[in-house]
Amino acid sequence: MATAIRVSEDLVKEARISSRVEQRSITGQIEHWAKIGKCAEENPDLTYNAIKEILIGIAELEQGESSTGVITDTPNV
Numbered sequence: 001m002a003t004a005i006r007v008s009e010d011l012v013k014e015a016r017i018s019s020r021v022e023q024r025s026i027t028g029q030i031e032h033w034a035k036i037g038k039c040a041e042e043n044p045d046l047t048y049n050a051i052k053e054i055l056i057g058i059a060e061l062e063q064g065e066s067s068t069g070v071i072t073d074t075p076n077v
């Protein structure tokens with residue numbers, strides 16, 4: 001369900017630029033940043049690349065695709 005929200009004009013300008021590079025809509029770009037930010041807050045030890053790989057894996061599973069791979073950009077434990 002879509003909900004209208006107010007965001008700063010600066011954020012919209014940045015999203016417009018990034019959305020062109022990433023081939024997303026402006027809304028899609030802001031949603032992408034929100035997902036990344038939420039994951040980063042919930043998992044502060046993960047790098048951006050690790051979060052991105054996890055989100056890609058989730059999207060592949062949701063589309064019925066599967067790939068085997070190892071995330072190598074994780075902190076040493």
